[in-house]
Structures are given as C-alpha cells and as structure tokens.
Amino acid sequence: MSQSYLILIKNAAVSSAREKNVSELMELNDTLIQHGMTITLDEAKELVLKREKSLSENGRVEIGLGALGKIAQIFAGSRYIQRNDFAYEIEQIADLFYFIKTEIKDTVSDIKLINSLFYLYENKCGGSFSLLSGYYTDKIIRYYNTGHNINNGNSDIMELVFEDDYLIEEDD
DSSP: OOHHHHHHHHHHHHHHHHHHHHHHHHHTHHHHGGGTOOOOHHHHHHHHHHHHHHHHHTTOOOOSSTHHHHHHHHHTTOSSOOGGGHHHHHHHHHHHHHHHHHHTTTOSOHHHHHHHHHHHHHHTSTTOHHHIIIIIHHHHHHHHHTTSOOGGGOOOHHHHHHHOOOSSOOOO
C-alpha cells in the first residue's frame, strides 16, 4: 500500500470517529435540557475538536466520547454556568480534566475527578474557573502525587470530595 493510501484511510477513520463523537454529544441534549442547557451542532463540533487537541497536548488517548460527555452532564447542573457560556465552560473544564488526569497519572477514576471538580467549582470556587484551574488544581495534583498527604497531614477537603461519588456512578 502506498503512503498516501494509508493516510486517506487514517483520515477517514478519524473523520468517522469525530462525527460519531459529535453525534453522541448532540444526543446528550435530551439530558442537558433538564438543566436548561443545550449544545448546538457547531458547539459540539468545536468541543470535539478542542477535546482532540487537549488529548494530544496531554499525551492521552480516549475511545469514544469518554469524559467529555460526563463533564457536560455533570456541569449542566451548575448554578454558575449560563446557557450562552455552557460550551465554552465545558471546553475549559475538559481541558483542565485531561491535564489533571495526566499529572496524577490516572490514580483516580474519571467520574471521581469530574465529581470533585464539580464540587469544588460549585462550593469552593463560586463558579470561578480561574480559582479552580489554579489553586484547587494544584491541591488536587499534590493530593494524589504525595500519597494524599498535604497540609502537613491535616485532613483536607479532597478527602471528603473523593469519597463522595454523588452525581454519576462508575461505569464498571
């Protein structure tokens, strides 16, 4: 097989996977609308492209829609995210999620991390992505990379957060 033929096959496979992910994201609108949120087709396409970029930048691979759909479902319930900002906020949170997962070497399940990010966003950050992506991201990373021993061994909010999978159950 020629090099160009292999490239065509690869591009077709990537395009097909991308279209499937966009379609799956659009199907989430049935759930998202319960919280007053929706994702347009253009937003879904952009979210999937940004997700691919974030995965690449963080050296990650994900099959199917993966964590992006779960992030959208959970953060649709945020009291701080407005409909017109929803796709942008999901994009930022997904990028942060993939960064943290890489930094902590996958030591926690996707759903536990997503639930924790949501808890912190809602209850500690007051909807401030800057606070979540700065101070609390550092805390999460230190929490896992130091064997759960931060603040000189004192109990930390992360212990409470990571024990409580209160929004979406594990897929196992």
